[in-house]
Amino acid sequence: MEKLNTPPPVRRISPDKKSKPAKPSSTTAASKRNGKVSVKTGRSRPKVESIERMRTVDLGIAYGGKSAVNGVSLQIKKGEVLALIGPSGCGKTTYLRSLNLLVEQTPTATRTGKIMLDGEDVDKLELTELRRKVGMVFQQPNPFPMSIFDNIAYGIRERGSRKPTRRVLKPFVEEALDRANLLEEVKDNLSHPALRLSGGQQQRLCIARSLAVEPEVLLLDEPCSALDPRSTAAIEDLVLKLRSEIAIVIVTHNMQQAQRVADRVAFMYLGDLVEEGTVTQVFDKPQQKRTRDYVSGDFG
């Protein structure tokens, strides 16, 4: 992971007030927040250099002939969080799952169009390599039924006869947990079962698990829909912190969340990409009527 000279200002919630301030590299001000969001839009965030990581060209996905995503072309850039919005069933999850080829788990799914990762067609990549480069966090927190430590180490343990020891793995595990703003809360219980964590902690653990394999792109599929406002804020902070390091796509049903964390927004409707632009463009000056209706809450 690359360290930046000027880290982005990251708001951070410390669950117990006594916890030590985190490393200076990750936090500038550990400000408390009372559930409410202080920053209304993401516009005040510093501009960081944006580099394209992924791109889909005319991507179409159909389940057994029934189209779920039609010809979607989007760019996914490091330094620019992309929010996917749209009503339920419009194909957001399907689009996301196609980026790491998880759709191939569904036997009926067929794909048209191109998916490029760093300028290379993903079909040319080894599937496992692609998935290590494109991490994913799911709607439901889904830690594996093992300890917190093993959850993180699972991704970085290579197969083969020579298994890295716990001592070798520990710095990597701790770094991933730290990047996911979870280390302070769990550092004394790394051997506790991960499923005993709270929902919000589980979701940050899932993010840490993805971060441990050093992905270039992180896909978040409604990561906060099962969480309370406090945990939601913690995840949003995390996204803002990571945006300069990783290309992030976040699916959300929540317009405010999209405005808080995203730089660009793509609105999908019935499998079509209706409109894509900066947060200001999509929310303040939508070009399409359907976008206007959706962002103003006229239909859900």
Next chain:
Amino acid sequence: MATPTEKKTRKPPSKARKRSQQTSSKTKRGKTRPGKAAVAASSNGIAVGGHNGPFEDLLDRAPWRENSDDFDPHAEREAWSLMDRMGLRLAWAAGIFLCVVAAAIVLYLLVRGLQFVKISELTSSPLPSLDQSQSGGYLDPILGTLILTVLGIVIALPIGVAIAVWLSEYGRPKPLARAVESAVEIVAGTPSIVLAIFGLIIFQGSFFSFLSFSADGGAVFGRSFFCAGAMMALIALPLVVGSTREALQAIPAHVREASYALGKDRASTIRRVLLPGARAGIGTGASLGMGRIAGDTAIVVLLLGATLELQPVGNAPVFSLLKGTGSTLTSYVYNNSPAGEGNAPEKAYAAAFVLLLIVIFLNFAIAALVRRKEPEWRS
């Protein structure tokens, strides 16, 4: 458990209650406690229904009987809720009945067992005698039960888990999966005496002579811990397959996908994510299977030789024991019961009590071991 259910049934929606007061003239309703009314009505129905079957009265009032003089299209709720309440009461009574039976078994064996169990007999081998005071203890049958149970489950567990994993995670081609499923069903449904006689035929074949005692002429005895254990594994197998599979299928699909999304293949997903996630189910299957093995008699009588003592064959340390014959608590109880030849009912009771203790302990031990109430995924 029964009490809350019962309470619920006593409170049907107040609307239905009112309607029942207005419409049903045949039964005495209008009591403040409809639960009581239901009982009255049902007993009434049984009494009146002597001529046309016990439910005639009930059916008479059912809404679909259009010739019913006070037909009310809204009355179906009332008619059904009466049936429901009777059904619930039946279920409740059945539950209580089972508790009584279980308590009777445990209490009876407890009294009988404690009366006859002697510590000295737990630690001494049986002796061939028709006199109960001379026929020794039942150490060997206890050991036999333990050895056979462990052997059977050690064979059944890996095979059963493998089958369950294949069925749940691969299951392709479909026809093969269906065939495997049927095979598991057939094994589950085969009486153990049939498995035992089948095993005897198989293991007396010269191909399996390494599993049991062979006479000088080459005749294979076909009876040993190995032979019995193999067949015991077969009766435990369906239980292991069933509960492992159930546990695997209870793991949400997105948990598997989370593993694939980390670049893991199916093998490591199964080994590192799914099997740990299913361990409670695997443990349950194992404990059920061990209970079945410990309790089976037919296979022991036919395939273990049912010799009084453990009789090793050869002198390799563990192997000789497993190649040899012996008996278990089940065959010991059978032989010493009034039905068997030993005619030592006191010992039979004592051994039966010990067997019950072993099985109960086994269940609790495994439950404690695996069901540390591992939290589940939120859905």
